[in-house]
Amino acid sequence: MVEGKIIKFYREKAGITQGQLVGGICSVTHLSKIERGITEYSEEITYLVSKKLKISLEDEKERYEMLRQKLNLWHEALVMQETKESERLKSEIENDIFIELQDFQVFYQLLLARYYLSQHKLDSALVIIQDLQKNETSFSPQDRNMLKHVQGIYYFLTGKYRDCIQILISIDQSQYNQYEYYYHLALAYHTVQANIISYYYAEKVLDYFQKTLNIKRVIDTEMIMIIQLNSKEHHDFIETKERYEQLIRTCDIILDIGRKSKLLHNLAFELYRRKKYKEAADFYQQAMNITDESATHYLTGLDGYISTCYKGNLLSKESLMELANKGLKLANSTNSTLWISFQLQLYQLNEEEDKYYQFIESTVLPHLNHIGYNMLIKHYEKKLFHYYVKKGELQKGLEFAHSYMQEKKRTLDDE
Known part of the structure; x- marks a missing residue:
């Protein structure tokens, strides 16, 4: 009572x-x-x-119930990615004296961990996760499964994609009604290139986001689905472009510049893959024009823009060097690991082939293996294989071919 x-x-x-x-x-x-x-x-x-x-017992009972409602609303704001509303509710909850009650502590700590993850404060989130794990056997089924969900998000953000998949598929769906975790499964499977199963989970969560009128997450999910359709082979480009443009229009309606920038970037990449370099460059520019230069996504767009202009001979070598140096400087100033991409661009533009491949082997691959980015790992291992074969170092090349084939087998096993 x-x-x-x-x-x-x-x-x-x-x-x-x-x-x-x-x-x-x-x-x-x-x-x-x-x-x-x-x-x-x-x-x-x-x-x-x-x-x-x-x-007044009646007033205090009302305060108790109101806090319960605020916690649920905070959870909803985190799922909906309503940043301002999330900040407001967090502040109100922290100032409520009843938050000290044991009744609210587990749910509150789970939400606080999710909040820190949304802010990319991974160390703060990990402290809470580890503390909750000490007593998880006493949690309700809902809270126990929510802890797994939070752990899964943490694993994804720290590049432990297979750990993310393992913890999320262990969630008991019958005891956890937050189907948002399907989205994180779709993301994780996409990252390890298990494209069919990624599309499957994206399709499942799309229905949930549509029913809950979560427009932002509908955009995110449809973006994943388009990527999966084009992952192994080029999907019908007219349909692909139409779907991207529809999502971009939706972003304009809800005034979401961040998501619009990502969509423009992804559309540019699809054009780049199809060797439509002029169109790709235009969309990369549009994405960068609406993105702050301090944002990671600006650097990703700039990297794509340089590659596109290089492949399509759209800019002089001097202009490309200037852009690559700008990207390197921005990445270093924001402690972004994308400095690696711009350093590669500079080696390529300077035609320093040996330095280019040595850098891939000594810096790029260790970094990608650390974060588990399988798609790029395979890409660069293939490049190193061909490089060493060309140099006549067949044994060295075969080492990278063996690693590539092992990863290919694991990807097939996932699907």
Whole structure:
């Protein structure tokens, strides 16, 4: 019973014993049972006890229920990616004295971990996750599965994609009604290039996001689905372009510049893959024009723009060098690992072939293996294989071919 929990909370906050509180009202044993919610009680007793504590029990019950509602709303704001609403609710919840109650602590800590993940404060999230794991056997099925979901997001953001998949597929769907985790499964499977199963989970979560009117996440999910359709072979480009343009128009309607930039970037990449370099460059420019230069996505777009202009002979070598140096400087100033991409661009533009491949072997591949980015790992291992074969170092080349084939087998096993 809520009343007992509220009485105990304020009694302990006031620093008084059960005996001090109920003198002349009822027995200590009776109050103990009220606080633990294991007995019936009269309204007269709770009225006298609350009067002595100088609280209105009805008002406090309302506060208790309101906090429960705010926690649910905060969860919804995190799923909907409503940043301002999430910040507002977080502030209100932190200032509510009832957040100290054990009833709310597990859910609150799970939401706080999700909040930190959304802010990319991974260390702060990990501290909470590890602390929650110590007592997870005592959690409700809902909270236990939510912890797995939060762990999965953490694994994904730290590049542990296979760990992400393993923890998310262990969620008991019958005891966890937050189907958003399908989206994170789709992302993880996409990253390990298990494209069919990625599309499967994206399709499942798309239905959920549509039913909950979560437009932003509908855009994200449809973006994944388009990528999967074009992953192994070029899907019908007219349809692909139409779907991208429709999503871009949706972004304009909801004034979401960030997602629009990503869509323009992805459309540019699809054009680049089809060797439509002039069109690709135009879309990369559009994406960069609406993105802050300090954002990671600006650097990704700039990298794509340089590659496109290089392949399509759209800019002079001097102009490309200037852009690559700009990207390197920006990446270093923001501690972005994309400095690696711009360094590669510079080696390529300077026609320093040996330095280019040495850098791939010594820096690029170790970094990609650390974050588990399988798609690019295979790309660069193939490049190294051909490089060493060309140099006559067949044994060295075969080492990279063996690694590539092993990863290819694991990808097929996933699908």
